[in-house]
Amino acid sequence: MILALSFLAAEPGHSVYTGRHPRTGKMTLQLIRDGRTVRGTLLFGKDGVCRDLYGTVRGDSILIHYPQTGRFIQKAQGLKGTWADETAPLHLRLRRDRKSGYSLVILQDTTFLYPGSEESPYMHYSGLATVFPGLNPQRETGADPSMNVFLDSRSYFAEQASRYASDYAALREASPLPPDGRSFFHYYEDQVDILYHDRTYLSLRHRKTSFSGGAHPNTTRRHAVLNLRTGRMLGFEDLFTENAEHVIKALLDNAREKTYPDEILFSSDYHVSRDFYVTKRGVVFQYDPYEIAPYYIGSIEIFLPYRALRSVLR
Numbered sequence: 001m002i003l004a005l006s007f008l009a010a011e012p013g014h015s016v017y018t019g020r021h022p023r024t025g026k027m028t029l030q031l032i033r034d035g036r037t038v039r040g041t042l043l044f045g046k047d048g049v050c051r052d053l054y055g056t057v058r059g060d061s062i063l064i065h066y067p068q069t070g071r072f073i074q075k076a077q078g079l080k081g082t083w084a085d086e087t088a089p090l091h092l093r094l095r096r097d098r099k100s101g102y103s104l105v106i107l108q109d110t111t112f113l114y115p116g117s118e119e120s121p122y123m124h125y126s127g128l129a130t131v132f133p134g135l136n137p138q139r140e141t142g143a144d145p146s147m148n149v150f151l152d153s154r155s156y157f158a159e160q161a162s163r164y165a166s167d168y169a170a171l172r173e174a175s176p177l178p179p180d181g182r183s184f185f186h187y188y189e190d191q192v193d194i195l196y197h198d199r200t201y202l203s204l205r206h207r208k209t210s211f212s213g214g215a216h217p218n219t220t221r222r223h224a225v226l227n228l229r230t231g232r233m234l235g236f237e238d239l240f241t242e243n244a245e246h247v248i249k250a251l252l253d254n255a256r257e258k259t260y261p262d263e264i265l266f267s268s269d270y271h272v273s274r275d276f277y278v279t280k281r282g283v284v285f286q287y288d289p290y291e292i293a294p295y296y297i298g299s300i301e302i303f304l305p306y307r308a309l310r311s312v313l314r
Contacts, residue, residue: 013104014030016097032104038057039052039053053066070084079094105131106126111125113172113184135228149190150192195223200227202228204277205223282303283309
């Protein structure tokens with residue numbers, strides 16, 4: 001079994017666009033273009049929560065799927081097109097932000113279980129990270145090793161791909177003959193996106209998707225908030241006061257009930273998540289599938305504005 005790691009350059013890479021939505025205010029669209037596909041994030045000013053989106057490239061236009069459909073024509077200075085809103089189509093113009101200076105690190109790796117068979121199932125790994133130039137954040141001794149994906153994406157991706165390939169090779173001993181069909185097909189994806197940044201803070205998201213058999217893939221998310229002035233990665237205790245948890249839990253309950261009622265939770269006595277990111281307007285607390293609610297609910301994100309958190313912010 002041969003493990004071939006290939007780091008690729010993406011063209012045109014990472015683009016950031018800004019504009020205004022008539023009802024939600026400022027919107028920031030970050031797109032990563034890779035061939036004929038587009039993926040990225042959308043940040044609305046109204047609630048500060050960052051949404052994932054994807055799209056396809058068709059000629060000189062981009063068809064964005066989220067969940068309404070928008071078709072935009074690509075111009076050197078930005079995007080111009082029609083966004084299909086719930087009530088009526090909106091004609092929007094998004095300006096290209098040329099000051100972002102982001103770059104991409106991409107790794108793709110495929111390992112075949114039975115290299116000599118055309119029907120061999122395979123393990124595919126892909127890693128994609130958006131890198132902020134000149135960023136070399138400090139970390140505390142004994143910090144979570146999973147945070148390495150934010151500190152050195154290239155090394156993290158290579159280590160993950162090698163580990164998965166090694167685990168996959170072990171399947172050959174358990175099944176010396178090629179199986180019927182592709183029941184051993186596995187895939188793993190790591191993606192790091194920049195959700196928000198200003199002169200002081202940079203919010204990053206690591207989304208990890210894995211499938212190694214079963215009813216469905218599993219997806220987890222981890223976020224990092226970096227102080228660009230000090231180079232430090234911020235934890236819960238850096239942002240909030242010592243006795244903040246009780247106050248934040250009450251605020252989370254009030255905000256959550258509007259979208260996620262008690263009936264869908266495993267228990268109303270859930271914890272205050274230590275996984276969060278900051279935006280211009282507030283803090284978003286995130287819970288993975290299965291963490292406080294069933295898988296079909298997906299990732300739960302609850303936004304709390306700074307004005308509500310004022311008494312517990314440092």
